[in-house]
Amino acid sequence: MSAVAVCKLSEIESGKVRKFTVDGRAIAVVRIDDAVYAIGDRCSHADVSLSDGDVLCDSKELECIKHGSAFSLVTGVPNTLPATQPVPVYEASVVNGEVMISVGVAK
Numbered sequence: 001m002s003a004v005a006v007c008k009l010s011e012i013e014s015g016k017v018r019k020f021t022v023d024g025r026a027i028a029v030v031r032i033d034d035a036v037y038a039i040g041d042r043c044s045h046a047d048v049s050l051s052d053g054d055v056l057c058d059s060k061e062l063e064c065i066k067h068g069s070a071f072s073l074v075t076g077v078p079n080t081l082p083a084t085q086p087v088p089v090y091e092a093s094v095v096n097g098e099v100m101i102s103v104g105v106a107k
């Protein structure tokens with residue numbers, strides 16, 4: 001599947017997360033400076049929306065609001081308990097100021 005534009009980069013503040021639905025999948029899109037990351041929006045432990053959580057910019061993680069598990073924005077692997085299973089990570093890029101997400105194959 002080709003990449004889909006979800007918003008302009010300027011529509012996401014650095015250090016913030018927004019939720020989008022791409023090809024029927026809920027995806028949390030995080031901006032850190034001029035980089036963007038896309039991971040599955042559901043915590044693998046508590047089935048809670050990760051886009052409601054906190055962005056940990058220094059470690060490139062997204063923390064679940066329910067129990068505090070922090071998921072790597074690069075690998076999707078939780079770095080803290082209670083979650084033990086990863087969430088999917090998708091290709092994300094910025095092209096001509098647009099945030100592009102590809103959900104064809106999770107990384």
